[in-house]
Amino acid sequence: MTKYLRTTSSRYPNLTALYSIGKSVQGRDLWVMVVSASPYEHMIGKPDVKYVANMHGNEAVGRELMLHLIQYLVNSYSTDPYIKWLLDNTRIHLLPSMNPDGFEVSREGQCDGGQGRYNARGFDLNRNFPDYFKQAGDRNNKRGQPETDAVKEWTSKIQFVLSGGLHGGALVASYPFDNTPNSRMCRSTPLCSVFQNYASTPSLTPDDDVFKHLALTYSTNHPVMSRGVACKAGTPAFNRGITNGAEWYPLTGGMQDFNYVWYGCMEVTLELSCCKFPPASELPKFWEENRVSLVKFLAEAHRGVHGFVMDENGNPVEKAALKVKGRDVGFQTTKYGEFWRILLPGVYKLEVYAEGYLPREVDLMVVEQHPTLLNVTLHPAKTLDTTGLGLASTDTILEGSAFPPHTFIYVPTAPLRSSVPPSPLFLADTVLFPSK
Numbered sequence: 001m002t003k004y005l006r007t008t009s010s011r012y013p014n015l016t017a018l019y020s021i022g023k024s025v026q027g028r029d030l031w032v033m034v035v036s037a038s039p040y041e042h043m044i045g046k047p048d049v050k051y052v053a054n055m056h057g058n059e060a061v062g063r064e065l066m067l068h069l070i071q072y073l074v075n076s077y078s079t080d081p082y083i084k085w086l087l088d089n090t091r092i093h094l095l096p097s098m099n100p101d102g103f104e105v106s107r108e109g110q111c112d113g114g115q116g117r118y119n120a121r122g123f124d125l126n127r128n129f130p131d132y133f134k135q136a137g138d139r140n141n142k143r144g145q146p147e148t149d150a151v152k153e154w155t156s157k158i159q160f161v162l163s164g165g166l167h168g169g170a171l172v173a174s175y176p177f178d179n180t181p182n183s184r185m186c187r188s189t190p191l192c193s194v195f196q197n198y199a200s201t202p203s204l205t206p207d208d209d210v211f212k213h214l215a216l217t218y219s220t221n222h223p224v225m226s227r228g229v230a231c232k233a234g235t236p237a238f239n240r241g242i243t244n245g246a247e248w249y250p251l252t253g254g255m256q257d258f259n260y261v262w263y264g265c266m267e268v269t270l271e272l273s274c275c276k277f278p279p280a281s282e283l284p285k286f287w288e289e290n291r292v293s294l295v296k297f298l299a300e301a302h303r304g305v306h307g308f309v310m311d312e313n314g315n316p317v318e319k320a321a322l323k324v325k326g327r328d329v330g331f332q333t334t335k336y337g338e339f340w341r342i343l344l345p346g347v348y349k350l351e352v353y354a355e356g357y358l359p360r361e362v363d364l365m366v367v368e369q370h371p372t373l374l375n376v377t378l379h380p381a382k383t384l385d386t387t388g389l390g391l392a393s394t395d396t397i398l399e400g401s402a403f404p405p406h407t408f409i410y411v412p413t414a415p416l417r418s419s420v421p422p423s424p425l426f427l428a429d430t431v432l433f434p435s436k
């Protein structure tokens with residue numbers, strides 16, 4: 001794989017750039033290939049997006065699909081106007097293997113099981129991220145692993161608007177939250193949390209409409225996933241090929257919740273094959289099934305609102321905190337003052353806060369046909385001093401408003417369901433060899 005990535009990046013220097021975000025426990029590079037008309041530099045005002053595959057080392061399909069996707073994008077740039085537009089307006093970062101050590105010990109043809117799932121120290125990387133619902137004290141009881149730390153640092157450096165985590169072992173697009181607030185309630189007794197885990201309660205985000213749309217964009221463009229048929233007897237069937245993560249089964253320390261809560265990045269978990277590591281001969285079929293979905297999903301980064309936050313002189317305001325009113329998940333501007341938010345058509349209010357400036361609330365409309373460009377000018381808070389109204393203290397005005405992007409106020413959006421006893425088959429499968 002490393003050889004393929006190196007060869008491709010030298011063959012297509014104008015469309016690709018290869019970089020490593022760190023190393024695995026056993027010292028393998030975590031390669032990321034950027035595919036874009038501007039592979040080496042962020043395009044100001046244009047979104048960065050990503051796919052992360054193979055975080056479970058034995059789920060091999062996503063890894064292979066990433067290599068196909070790279071090839072497809074570079075080949076189509078000169079012949080397909082849609083791909084040209086996408087690469088001219090987006091930087092696509094692809095991490096084909098987040099767990100190369102696990103991949104090394106997994107076996108082709110092994111459809112189930114956990115061999116190769118974990119990193120070289122036996123950690124499940126999709127349980128190893130900070131978790132909003134289970135913070136401090138017992139933070140997953142897990143040490144951060146090099147692979148997880150590398151991804152965390154990567155996502156802190158680049159503001160990704162949209163992301164997909166590629167998995168195998170099921171066929172579904174699963175959207176946040178994966179964890180649920182009631183996992184907090186009974187962490188004291190192990191038995192309690194075991195049962196709580198199978199309550200299958202939906203745990204919906206304030207952006208549930210957007211997440212459903214993103215998940216459906218993937219599933220409805222996938223000829224098999226869209227049918228929502230169970231992989232085998234005893235496994236769930238998903239209506240239209242999508243599910244809320246926690247409604248399927250809750251988990252703590254997952255990557256998608258982390259992306260969304262910490263960085264406002266919309267990440268969906270894409271389960272792409274019933275068999276985790278199918279024979280190599282079946283791989284071309286998977287590519288054909290996923291090709292359209294993989295491209296159309298990323299293009300969704302161009303839906304909604306984007307723009308710049310500037311001061312009165314037109315200088316960018318970095319780290320301004322933004323929030324769509326009624327959707328209590330914050331996000332921040334980049335050093336160029338840019339922001340993005342994927343939204344469905346409708347009328348919204350954007351709240352903007354930045355230290356030293358007066359908070360603002362801006363009305364905006366999102367339409368289906370194209371993203372809304374919105375530039376917001378902030379005025380210094382100190383100008384109030386001159387009014388003589390006694391509102392001299394900027395601290396007072398700003399207190400409590402300049403929240404960090406991860407500050408998140410959870411509002412339950414679905415009634416809690418009574419817990420249904422799980423079928424023994426599902427229980428066993430989930431405990432031993434989960435997919436996501």
Ligand SMILES: [Zn+2]
Nearest residue numbers: 056167435436
């Ligand atoms: Zn997985």
